[in-house]
Amino acid sequence: AQTVTQSQPEMSVQEAETVTLSCTYDTSENNYYLFWYKQPPSRQMILVIRQEAYKQQNATENRFSVNFQKAAKSFSLKISDSQLGDTAMYFCAFCTSGTYKYIFGTGTRLKVLA
Amino acid sequence: GAGVSQTPSNKVTEKGKYVELRCDPISGHTALYWYRQSLGQGPEFLIYFQGTGAADDSGLPNDRFFAVRPEGSVSTLKIQRTERGDSAVYLCASSLGPRETQYFGPGTRLLVL
Numbered sequence: 001a002q003t004v005t006q007s008q009p010e011m012s013v014q015e016a017e018t019v020t021l022s023c024t025y026d027t028s029e030n031n032y033y034l035f036w037y038k039q040p041p042s043r044q045m046i047l048v049i050r051q052e053a054y055k056q057q058n059a060t061e062n063r064f065s066v067n068f069q070k071a072a073k074s075f076s077l078k079i080s081d082s083q084l085g086d087t088a089m090y091f092c093a094f095c096t097s098g099t100y101k102y103i104f105g106t107g108t109r110l111k112v113l114a
Numbered sequence: 115g116a117g118v119s120q121t122p123s124n125k126v127t128e129k130g131k132y133v134e135l136r137c138d139p140i141s142g143h144t145a146l147y148w149y150r151q152s153l154g155q156g157p158e159f160l161i162y163f164q165g166t167g168a169a170d171d172s173g174l175p176n177d178r179f180f181a182v183r184p185e186g187s188v189s190t191l192k193i194q195r196t197e198r199g200d201s202a203v204y205l206c207a208s209s210l211g212p213r214e215t216q217y218f219g220p221g222t223r224l225l226v227l
Contacts, residue, residue, distance in 0.1 A: 004156075035215075037218070042220060043203060043205075043220050043221045043223070044218065044219070044220045045205065045207075045218035046218075047217065091156050091157075095213075097213065100145065100147070100170075100209075100213060100216075102147075102149075102157070102159065102216060103159075104156025105156050106154070106156050107154075107155075107156055
């Protein structure tokens with residue numbers, strides 16, 4: 001079975017500091033995609049970053065970057081220069097290249113403190 | 115243009131009633147998905163449409179749940195004889211094609227009393 005595990009239910013970080021959210025996954029597939037989504041209280045799931053498994057280079061989007069370790073099946077999200085607007089639930093998700101179903105973790109609630 | 119929209123934003127109903135939840139995908143997106151998010155959990159896949167047809171409905175929990183997309187754009191998720199366990203946020207997503215990034219709507223929060 002394919003699973004996604006987020007082992008940190010809650011985290012907090014001071015404004016302007018850096019925080020890393022953890023995600024591990026389990027699959028026997030070799031080709032897949034990984035995502036981080038942000039879900040603020042408005043419930044809107046917003047794509048933060050996407051990584052293709054065949055790419056060795058870690059994806060980056062402005063203040064957001066990932067540490068993709070394919071052998072370890074690890075996909076952590078680093079948020080630099082944290083801002084109050086980053087306060088939200090963050091979900092790690094996984095999808096094999098042959099399907100379209102996203103498998104989500106249980107989420108990490110991040111609170112950015114002023 | 116606009117993102118994925120869902121109506122209603124919130125729905126309160128009584129056990130045993132019938133409800134319909136609507137999703138308007140991003141214009142031009144051929145693929146549409148429904149997910150259910152229970153409290154404290156990540157979204158779980160329900161059904162996937164490619165065009166007008168349900169290509170995969172393996173996530174629907176039972177035959178009380180049904181979804182349609184008659185013209186390949188708007189989709190409606192229908193729940194018959196609602197039960198308290200159906201209470202959740204129902205999320206809709208769309209993508210340009212089946213293996214493109216999915217973009218989500220704000221969801222409909224369903225509460226069954």
